[in-house]
Amino acid sequence: MHRILADAAVGGLIVAAALPQAAAAADVRLSTGVDWSTGTYGESTPTDVYIVPLNLKVYAGKWTFRASTSWLSITGPADVAVIDEDGGGGTGTVGGAGSHKLNRQGMGDSYLAAKYSFSHLRGGPAYFDVQGKVRLPTGDDKAGLGVGATDYSIDGEL
16 A cells, blocks of 8 residues: 555656646546456456546646546456556456456556657657656456556657
8 A cells, every 4th residue: 555655656746747837728628438348368257347437637738647547347257457548548458367256346557647749840740749657556456456566657659
């Protein structure tokens, strides 16, 4: 639990560093949905996965901030990980053989991201986006609702 709080603090510091820029005219968007998938994932019995994602995005000038999490309902023996697809517009699932109980529900892992867009490079239509993202292990890894580890990533798009 202390590790989760420390990781959340690091993510919060990243966001706080950019808040002065973000304070001007921000566009805030909240989205949710429902995703259902089924598969055997290496088992003889199928596993059904229902995901209800919750995404918050804040657009402020050249900055975009995002926080997301999901509520999961998994019926079946497979281990299933929810993959946060870049941009917060959706989720995906990957699975493999597991040893969890057949029915489990709860919150999955959470994500924090901050992105800066360098637009109109050299006066043209080209752009470069740089993003930092943190996955926080808020899902119960023992129940198969999370991965049990904090992940960090930095990526760029041209």
